[in-house]
Amino acid sequence: MSILDPSSSADGQRGPVEHGIRDQIVDAAEAHFSRYGYGKTTVADLAKAIGFSKAYIYKFFDSKQAIGQAICVQCLDKVLAAGETGVAEGKTASDKLRRFFNGITSKSAELFFQDKLLYDIAAHSAEERWPSVIAYLARAEAILRGIILLGRETGEFERKTPIDEICEAILLVMQSFMNPLMLKHNLDDLPEAPTKAVNLVLRSLAP
Amino acid sequence: MSILDPSSSADGQRGPVEHGIRDQIVDAAEAHFSRYGYGKTTVADLAKAIGFSKAYIYKFFDSKQAIGQAICVQCLDKVLAAGETGVAEGKTASDKLRRFFNGITSKSAELFFQDKLLYDIAAHSAEERWPSVIAYLARAEAILRGIILLGRETGEFERKTPIDEICEAILLVMQSFMNPLMLKHNLDDLPEAPTKAVNLVLRSLAP
The missing domain is CATH 1.10.10.60 (Homeodomain-like)
Known part of the structure; x- marks a missing residue:
């Protein structure tokens, strides 16, 4: 080679x-x-x-995009790592769900908005749906699915709604705090607004 | 005079x-x-x-903004009117909630994105939180509150969570489909995505 x-x-x-x-x-x-x-x-x-x-x-x-992607991957890895740390720290499924989104939102705000550069790349990646973003969302969905399954096992969450539908809907309603293009407009309302949204999500999961 | x-x-x-x-x-x-x-x-x-x-x-x-606001007010009136038509057509509180958001989302997409001008003004108004937008959100919240109260009366919705918390959270999770700055990134997923989000909201309201 x-x-x-x-x-x-x-x-x-x-x-x-x-x-x-x-x-x-x-x-x-x-x-x-x-x-x-x-x-x-x-x-x-x-x-x-x-x-x-x-x-x-x-x-x-x-291409330039390939370099941008390499930077983007590093960033999104850090965001997911913050989410995973939250999951590991949470005691119940509800607690893990809260801490997962709290980790993701706060790390995204930190990485993408304290440094103008990274927002610039994050915005391009989200707008153009780079493979790094698709992979990130797939991994986020997998972690979320694990939390939902756990909550179904422990009896914390309802079991009627198909799990695919649940995971997709949660990512849809949380996108305003996960997608940097939307998070940008919610920075003044952190961390209260995503916490309120997660509370609504948890009510939707009640058995 | x-x-x-x-x-x-x-x-x-x-x-x-x-x-x-x-x-x-x-x-x-x-x-x-x-x-x-x-x-x-x-x-x-x-x-x-x-x-x-x-x-x-x-x-x-x-100022120019005052003219923009007059155009913005006309637009947001049409958006709310579409939401109100939905509410009037709905038979149950759940149905009214669905139709309310469906009316708002589809009329917003139509007004703000078929015509580049109106998106331009909508984006400025949302970004700078013009009084017309604040008034629009207050009216949307009042209509939403009416639907929630109706659903509590008919027994469709739970009564434990404070109503202020419910209304605020619903508007937070629906913002990605109401705020033109965010709706912009969801146009490819209409009307399915907001429908899935509303389904989650309805699960959160279950008694």
């Missing part, structure tokens, strides 16, 4: 050297985007700023 | 002539905004396009 083989990065089979260069590009891109914005930057600008040739960057990333 | 007295428009005590001119300005502004956008237009542009002097327009409206 050559370090110059672009196909090697697609399946993740990269050696430590390539990992190092990829990370270096991602870090430099993050710094560059944070100063000039994601939307306005081209790969040529980026190459110039980093001091690599454009062709060399293309060996590691197909 | 003089036609040139700007205070006369503030309290609505205007004669038929003033009404006519106000309406003429609003209609002309709507046509102008729809071509050039609300954000980019100044009162001077508008005056030039309509053929009135800027000073004459200021006799009827304090």
Whole structure:
């Protein structure tokens, strides 16, 4: 496997050297985007700023979006990790559900809005439904499903409504606090507003 | 009362002539905004396009925002009227709730997104929380409260949760379909997504 083989990065089979260069590009891109914005930057600008040739960057990333996605994935991993920490800390299914959304919302607000750059990338990713966002939502739904199943087992939650319908509806009503394009308009009402929404969700789950 | 007295428009005590001119300005502004956008237009542009002097327009409206608000009020009245028609048609409280949100969502999508102009004004009004939007939300909440109270009377809905908490939470979880800034990102999922959200809301109201 050559370090110059672009196909090697697609399946993740990269050696430590390539990992190092990829990370270096991602870090430099993050710094560059944070100063000039994601939307306005081209790969040529980026190459110039980093001091690599454009062709060399293309060996590691197909496009600017691929670099944005790498930053986006790192971010969404942190958001989900905050949600998962909440789930682990919660004692009951209801408590896990509260802490899951609290973790996600507060980490999203922190990552996407304290740093203008990351909002810029998050907005592009949400608007254009990047694969990183689709994967994030699928993982969030899987965690949510685990909480609902637990609550059904313990008798905390009702068992009549199909679980697919429940998970989809909860993500729909919570999207105003999860999707950065919508969360943007709710920042003044954190953390009270999502807490009230979760209370409504919990009432909808009552047996 | 003089036609040139700007205070006369503030309290609505205007004669038929003033009404006519106000309406003429609003209609002309709507046509102008729809071509050039609300954000980019100044009162001077508008005056030039309509053929009135800027000073004459200021006799009827304090600012561009006041003209935007007049257009916004007309729009939001239509949205609420669609919601109220739904409420009138519904047979049970649950049915009224469904039809209320269905009326609001479909009329909002129609008014704000078929016509780029109106989205532009709706976005400004929502972003800046214009009085017209605050009034709209207060009226929507009053209608919602009426539906909840009816459902409590008929035994369709639970009576434990404080009604203020219920109304606030329902508007919070439905905002992604009511607020044009958020509805924008849900247009592909109409009318299914809001229907699923309303189903969750109805489960939360179950006795």
